Amino acid sequence: MSIIIFLVFLLCCTSSVLSTKDDEITLLKIKKQLADPYGLRWWVKGFDYCNRSANVAPDYSGITCTSTGRVESLILQNLDVTKPFPDGICSLTEMDYLEIYKIPGLYGPIPSCFTKLYNLVRLSITYTSLSGAVPDFSGRIKPSNLTFINLSRNQFSGTIPPSFGSLPKLIDLDLSFNRLTGTIPPALLSTSTSLLALANNSLTGEIPKCYGAVNFSVFVVRGNRLNGDPSFLFGKQQTAVNIELANNDFEFDLSNVEFSDNLYGFDLSHNKIYGRIPNSFATAARLWYPNLSFNRLCGELPQGGNMGRFDASVFANNACLCGYPLQPCSNSAPAPAPAPASKPPF
Template sequence: MFRLCLLLVLISHALSSELCNPADKKALLQLKKDLNNPYLLASWNPATDCCDWYTVTCDPKTHRIVSLTILDSTARSNFSAQIPPSIANLPFLRSLEFHKLPNLTGPLQPAIARLTRLTFLRISWTNLSGPVPSFLAQLNSLTFLDLSFNNLSGTIPPSLSQLSGLAALHLDRNHLTGSIPESFGYFKSSPDLYLSHNNLSGQIPNSFINLNLTTIDLSRNKLEGDASMLFGSNKTVQIVDLSRNLLAFNVSKVVFPSSLTSLDLNHNKVYGSLPGGLTELNFQYLNVSYNRLCGQIPVGGKLQSFDVYSYFHNSCLCGSPLPACK
C-alpha cells in the first residue's frame, strides 16, 4: 500500500512539474493531427513536456509557446497537408515558420490573422497557392514577412503597407501579377523589399521617392519606365537589383548615393552615359550590361575592376574594360 501511494505521489509530482501550458499542449497535438501526423513531428509525444518537443520554443518565464519552426532541410519530407485553422490556437506565438516543405499546399488560412503577437512569419519554399491575403495587414507587430518561393498568384495587397514596423518583406519567386502598390511608398519603416521573379508590370510607383531602403530587389519582372526615384544624395540604399525588366531612364541624370555598394541594371532599356560620380562609390558588384548606354566608362574608383561582362551589349559604351573609345 505504501509503495502504491509513493508511486502515485511520484506520478503526480512528474505531472505537476511539466512546464508546458496545458492549453498550448492540447493545441499542438491538434495541430499535429491536422497536419496528418508527419514524421517531422514524431517528438510531439503527449507523455512528455511540450517545451522539450522538437521545433517548439517556450517562453522561459511564462512557459507559453512563443516559437514554432517546422522545416525540412532536405526538402524531401513526405509532409503533405495544408496549414490548418488550428494554428490560431497558439495565441502567444511570436515566431512561425514553415520552410522547405514542398507538399505543403493550399491558401493561407485567415486564422493566421488571429496570431496578433507574431513578429516573424516565414512560409517559404512550399507549394502554397492562392493570393497574398490582405488580412496579413492585421498582424501589426510583424517585423519580418517572408512568403518567397511559393506558388502565390494575383496582385499584391496595398494594405501590407500598414505594417508600420516591418523591416523586410519577401514576396519573391512567386507568380504575382499587376503593379507594385502605390501605398508601398508610404511604409513608415522603409523595409527591405524583395519582389523579384514574378510577373509584375507597370511602373515603379513615384511614391518610392519617400522610401529610404537598404535593399530593394525588383529583378525579373516586366516593370517599365523610370527608376531614378530610388536614388538620390539623401538616400542610404546599399543594394539595388532592377535587372531583367523593361525600365527606360536616363542614367546620366541620376545621383547615386554614397551608400550604394551593389547595382544591377542588366537587361533593361537604360540610356545615357555613366555619371562620373560612380567612381566615388565603393562598389562590390556592378552590372549595366544589355542596355542602351553610350559614352566612355568613367575612369577611377572600382569601375575598371569589373570585367567586360559588367558592361557589354550597350549601344556605344566604350573605355576600359571595354575597347577604347574612338
Template sequence: MQQNSAMKTSAKIVLSISILLFLSLPSPAFSAHPKCNSHDKKVLLEIKAALNNPYHLASWDPNVDCCSWYAMECDPNTGRVNALTIFSGNISGQIPPAVGDLPYLETLVFRKLTNLTGQIPSAITKLTRLKMLRLSWTNLSGPVPSFLSQLKTLTYLDLSFNDLTGSIPPSLSQLPNLQAIHLDRNKLTGSIPESFGHWAGTTPDIYLSHNNLTGPVPASFGNLNFSFQIDLSRNKLEGDASFLFGRSKTVLTIDLSRNLFEFDLSKVEFPVNLTNLDLNHNKIFGSLPQGLTQLDLQFLNVSYNRLCGPIPQGGALQRFDQYSYFHNRCLCGAPLPPCK
C-alpha cells in the same frame, strides 16, 4: 568556560539552521522552468494530426513535456509556446488553422516544405503577438491575403518561393512595424501598389523579384529611404525608376535588372553607401556618370542596355570584367575595347 562553549554551540546551530532555510528558498537560478501550457500542448498535437503525424514531428510525444519538443520553443518564464518553426521536413498537407490557437506565438515558420499546399489560412490573424511570419519554399497557392495587414506587431513577412497569384494587396503598407517584406519568386501580377510609397511605419526593405508585375514604379517611392535593399528584378516593370536613387539615400543594394525600365543614367546621383547595383537587361540610356567612381562597389552590372560613351576611370569600375558592361549601344574603355 562551559557557558562560552554552550554559546558557541548555540551560535553554530542557529547558523546551520539559517543556511538550511536559505538554501530551501526558491531561487530563479535553480528553479525548474515551467512546463508547457496544457492548452498549447493540445493545440500542437492537433497540428501534428492535421499534418498526418509526420516523422519530422516524432518528438511531439503527448507523454513528454512539449517545451522539449523539436521545431518549437516555449517562453522560459511562462511555458507558453512562442515559436513554431517547421522546416525542411517530409510533410504533406495544408497549414492547419489550429496554428491560430497558439495565442502567445511570436514566430511562425513553414519553410522548405515542397508538399505543403493550399492557401494561407485566415486563422493566422488571431496571432496578435506575431512578429515573424515566414511561409516560403512551399507550394502554397492562392492570393497574398489582405488580412495579413491585421498583424500589427509583424516585423518580418516572407512569402517567397511559392505559387501565389493575383495582385499585391495595398493594405500591407498599413503594417506599422514591418522591417522587410519578401513577395519574390511567386506568380504575382498587376502593378506595385501606390500605397507602398506610403508606409505606416519606417520603410521596410522590399523584395518583389521573379514575378509578373507590370507598369511603372509608383513615383511616391522617390520619397522612401530603404535601409538595406530594394529588389524589383525579373518583372515587366517599365518607365522611369531614376527617383529610386539619390545621394541622401542609405540603401546598399538596388536591383532593377531584367525589366523594361527606360531613363537617362547620366543624370542619376547615387547613394554614397551603395555597394551593389544591377541594372542589366533594361532600356536605360545615356552614359555612366563619374559619380560611380566614388562608390565602394562590390557588384555592378549594366549590361544589355542602351548606354554609350567611355567607362569612367577610377574607383572600382575597372575591377569588373567586360560582362558587367557588354551589349550596350556604344560603351567603350577598359574593361571593354578602347574608345575610338
C-alpha cells in the same frame, strides 16, 4: 485580504495551466493535420514541448515557450508531408515567431483564421506549394506588431494587398518568387523600411514615385514586367546598399543619375537604359558589384576612381560603350545613344 490574494493567485495559475494544456492539444492537432510526419514523432501526449533538450528531431521542428509555458515560437521544416496548411496553428495565440521552411508538399491557401495571431512579430513561410492570395493582415483587431514578413518561394497569386501599408512596424517584406500580378501599391511600407523584395513575379506598371522617399537598405524587383523611369531610387542622399531592377522594361537616361556612397551593388541589366555612364559611377566609394549589361548605353566609360574594380562583364552588350575595361575609344568618341523616339499620339 490574504484569502483574496490567494484566490487571485490560484486563478492566475489555473489560467496558465489551462492555456499550457490547450497549447499541447493544439500541437498534437497540428501533428495530426500533417498526417503524423516522422519529423514530429516526439510530439506525443504529455511531452515537455518547452524543454529544448527533449526535441529529438531539431532538423524538423523547434519550439520555445513563454515564462508561463505558452508556445512563443514554432519552426516546422523539412517535413515529408502532402497536406493543406494546418489551421491548428491559428490557436497558438501567444506565438510571436513562426517559420515554415522547405515543406514542398504543403499546399492550398493560408486559412483566414491566420490573421488572429495578434502577437506575431516575425513570419517566414518559404519553399512550400502554398497558393491562393497573400494574407490580408488588415483584418487584425489590434495594431500589428509585425516587423518581418517573408513569403518568398511559394505559389501565391493575385495582387499585393495594399493593407501591408497599415502595419506600422513592418520594415522587411519579401514576396519574391511567387505568381503575383498587378502593380506595386504605393505606400506599401513606411519610410523606415529596410527591405522590399518582389523579385520574379509578374508585376506590371511603374514603381510608385513615393518610394524615392523611403529609406531602403535593399530594394529588389528583378524579373518582373515593370516599366517607366525608376531613377528616383538613386541619388547622393539615398541609403540603399543594394538595388536590383534587372530583367524588366525600364527605359530612362542614365547620364545624369547620381550614385550614392552608400551603394554597394546594383543590377540594371536586361532593360532599355540609354545615355552615358555618369562620373558618379567611378566615385561611388563603396560600389563593388554593379551590372549595366544588356542595355542601350553608349559613350566613353568614366576613368579613375573605383573603375579598376570592374571587369568588362559589367558593361557587356550595350550599344557603343568604350574605354577601359572595354575596347579603346576611337579618336572621335561615339555619341551617346539617342533617346527613343516618342510614340505617335494615337
